[in-house]
Amino acid sequence: MKDIIVSLLIKNTKLQKAEIEKIIEIPPNYEMGDYAFPCFTLSKTLKKNPVEIALELSRVLSKKLPKEISKVENKGPYLNFFIERKILAKEIITQALNESYGSEKQGNKIIIEHTSVNPNASPHVGRSRNSIIGDSIVRILKFLGNKVETHYYVNDVSKQIAMLALAYKKGDKFSDMLNNYIKISKKVSENSKLEKEIFELLEKFESKDKKTVALFKEIVDICVKGQKEIFSKFGIEFDYFDYESEYVGKYSEDILKKFEKTGKLFKDDEGRLVLDLAHTPITRKMKAPVFVLARSNGTGLYGLRDISYTIEKMNKLKGTNGRNIIILGEDQKLYFEQIAESLKLLGYNSPEVVHYSFVLLQDSETGKAKKMSTRRGELVLLEDFYNETIKRATSEIKKRETKGDPKKIAVGAIKYAMLRNDNDKNIIFSWEHSLNFEGDSGPYLQYSYARASSILKKLKNKRTSKYDIPKINESELKLVKLISNFPETLKKASQTLNPSLIANYSFQLAQSFNEFYHSSQVLGSEEETFRLKLVESFRNTLRNSLGLMGIEVMDEM
RNA sequence: GCUCCUGUAGCUCAGCCUGGAUAGAGCACUAGCCUUCUAAGCUAGGGGUCGCAGGUUCAAAUCCUGUCGGGAGCGCCA
Numbered sequence: 001m002k003d004i005i006v007s008l009l010i011k012n013t014k015l016q017k018a019e020i021e022k023i024i025e026i027p028p029n030y031e032m033g034d035y036a037f038p039c040f041t042l043s044k045t046l047k048k049n050p051v052e053i054a055l056e057l058s059r060v061l062s063k064k065l066p067k068e069i070s071k072v073e074n075k076g077p078y079l080n081f082f083i084e085r086k087i088l089a090k091e092i093i094t095q096a097l098n099e100s101y102g103s104e105k106q107g108n109k110i111i112i113e114h115t116s117v118n119p120n121a122s123p124h125v126g127r128s129r130n131s132i133i134g135d136s137i138v139r140i141l142k143f144l145g146n147k148v149e150t151h152y153y154v155n156d157v158s159k160q161i162a163m164l165a166l167a168y169k170k171g172d173k174f175s176d177m178l179n180n181y182i183k184i185s186k187k188v189s190e191n192s193k194l195e196k197e198i199f200e201l202l203e204k205f206e207s208k209d210k211k212t213v214a215l216f217k218e219i220v221d222i223c224v225k226g227q228k229e230i231f232s233k234f235g236i237e238f239d240y241f242d243y244e245s246e247y248v249g250k251y252s253e254d255i256l257k258k259f260e261k262t263g264k265l266f267k268d269d270e271g272r273l274v275l276d277l278a279h280t281p282i283t284r285k286m287k288a289p290v291f292v293l294a295r296s297n298g299t300g301l302y303g304l305r306d307i308s309y310t311i312e313k314m315n316k317l318k319g320t321n322g323r324n325i326i327i328l329g330e331d332q333k334l335y336f337e338q339i340a341e342s343l344k345l346l347g348y349n350s351p352e353v354v355h356y357s358f359v360l361l362q363d364s365e366t367g368k369a370k371k372m373s374t375r376r377g378e379l380v381l382l383e384d385f386y387n388e389t390i391k392r393a394t395s396e397i398k399k400r401e402t403k404g405d406p407k408k409i410a411v412g413a414i415k416y417a418m419l420r421n422d423n424d425k426n427i428i429f430s431w432e433h434s435l436n437f438e439g440d441s442g443p444y445l446q447y448s449y450a451r452a453s454s455i456l457k458k459l460k461n462k463r464t465s466k467y468d469i470p471k472i473n474e475s476e477l478k479l480v481k482l483i484s485n486f487p488e489t490l491k492k493a494s495q496t497l498n499p500s501l502i503a504n505y506s507f508q509l510a511q512s513f514n515e516f517y518h519s520s521q522v523l524g525s526e527e528e529t530f531r532l533k534l535v536e537s538f539r540n541t542l543r544n545s546l547g548l549m550g551i552e553v554m555d556e557m
Numbered sequence: 558g559c560u561c562c563u564g565u566a567g568c569u570c571a572g573c574c575u576g577g578a579u580a581g582a583g584c585a586c587u588a589g590c591c592u593u594c595u596a597a598g599c600u601a602g603g604g605g606u607c608g609c610a611g612g613u614u615c616a617a618a619u620c621c622u623g624u625c626g627g628g629a630g631c632g633c634c635a
Contacts, residue, residue, distance in 0.1 A: 028578060038577055040615075078578065118635065155635050272633050285560040286631045295633045302635050330629050333561060357562070357628065369627075396597070421570070424562050426628055433569065433584075437597050440583040447597045455594050504571060518599045
């Protein structure tokens with residue numbers, strides 16, 4: 001539709017296609033038309049009053065309008081276009097009646113790494129933002145027809161695991177890990193001897209001491225299994241679990257040799273192997289712009305292993321135009337840049353990275369927002385949040401005497417709450433807000449779907465494929481337009497790796513449907529055949545859109 | 558001290574990339590709407606120095622500079 005207006009303007013102005021496309025905008029309200037062309041730019045080149053230009057253009061254009069455009073009007077310096085609603089509605093409904101409306105067949109191979117939380121405890125709500133964003137990106141890219149591999153990098157070589165190993169008693173369960181971790185953290189901070197013990201244990205592990213390796217494995221297995229279970233309640237699954245311990249020593253020698261050749265690797269005063277990054281932008285961001293690859297005792301650090309791991313992932317995509325994506329917290333921005341600059345030295349690209357800001361907890365006394373902390377036990381566990389939300393969903397269902405799956409509602413509420421904000425904004429977690437299912441929430445979206453389903457269900461027997469397009473009212477037009485925006489929104493979300501666009505879109509779509517639902521009776525109306533198709537189009541679009549966030553729909557709730 | 562992100566209604570957020578018409582939602586508040594398809598809904602209303610100060614521009618929430626508040630980071634944790 002926009003193309004038609006663009007080509008019309010190309011013929012009648014001296015502007016280029018790209019320029020016109022940039023200038024055209026959507027007017028602030030419906031009475032002003034469907035598209036607008038501000039004449040300020042033309043005013044400059046023609047050295048004429050923009051109001052006059054708009055007037056003149058509207059006169060010229062009105063004489064020979066294509067059938068898709070019903071009217072052109074000038075309003076001040078703006079030229080407003082009104083499209084033929086029936087033609088638009090038919091075009092969009094034809095597309096959206098397709099079950100897989102919006103999907104594509106891009107066919108690229110994509111590797112994505114997300115979650116990768118320390119396997120030291122049950123994940124908290126803050127860290128779950130990583131998984132929920134990552135999973136949504138996976139779904140978006142799959143929907144567009146890509147072959148997506150999901151990887152979870154298990155940090156099983158860590159001080160945290162060593163600490164857990166010290167606190168671990170045979171028979172401890174996943175649910176004991178958090179308390180173990182909190183207790184041992186406290187002890188370590190009070191007793192520096194323990195710290196030494198931890199490093200000794202870690203060293204034993206790295207030198208493959210059998211007993212230590214077995215102990216670490218036992219703990220990590222419990223944790224990974226526990227985390228997997230929780231994520232699977234959220235429909236979040238992984239194709240590969242890549243263990244950091246696999247990269248101890250692997251390629252490390254080779255990589256260090258390659259770094260040596262760049263002339264940027266050196267031993268510092270304290271015997272650490274360090275990569276000089278003074279030639280990069282990092283020089284402004286660190287007191288000393290270096291990247292430490294190995295401890296003074298010669299053992300490799302996580303960065304070195306991460307580089308090996310990343311190179312391995314990059315190599316999998318060699319020669320394809322696939323994408324390599326990683327989801328990381330904002331605390332890893334600088335670290336990731338260090339990795340990227342290091343890889344650059346070796347001639348490798350680095351993954352596309354999505355950083356997200358933390359979920360903050362409101363302190364009940366000071367009112368200040370604070371980061372969640374596993375170590376201090378100041379956190380909301382994802383599992384507790386999940387259970388609490390199910391409870392609320394169950395009681396809401398009971399209250400209304402309706403049906404619906406409380407688990408699906410809880411997952412929808414939580415995912416939507418995690419996705420609706422822009423990635424680089426902090427989320428302020430509050431129970432009150434999270435457990436409210438009205439308005440801008442996951443359950444509202446699911447409810448809108450159920451309403452649409454309810455209409456369609458009543459019509460089981462008399463469904464026809466034919467429909468007449470009547471005069472289209474305001475709420476119908478708004479809904480049609482929103483449905484038509486879906487592919488564009490999806491494309492942008494996939495390019496910018498930003499699921500919040502999908503969340504915001506879904507809300508607008510549902511809201512528009514509810515307005516339509518209220519103002520326009522479907523069943524038994526004169527416009528029944530058309531409105532039914534519109535409802536079906538909406539339902540397809542919302543289902544697909546919610547699917548991109550991993551939110552399931554229900555026919556009743 | 559330096560670097561990145563962020564600041565829009567009482568609260569939670571869109572809009573900023575790509576500058577344009579009266580700055581949009583949700584929650585909360587006020588007043589309505591269930592003998593029509595599910596009231597987890599809809600309609601109407603009050604509520605805004607778009608942190609602050611400069612600058613660029615015919616035009617700034619949007620771009621630039623500075624400044625203040627919040628979050629994150631800045632060598633042997635991952």
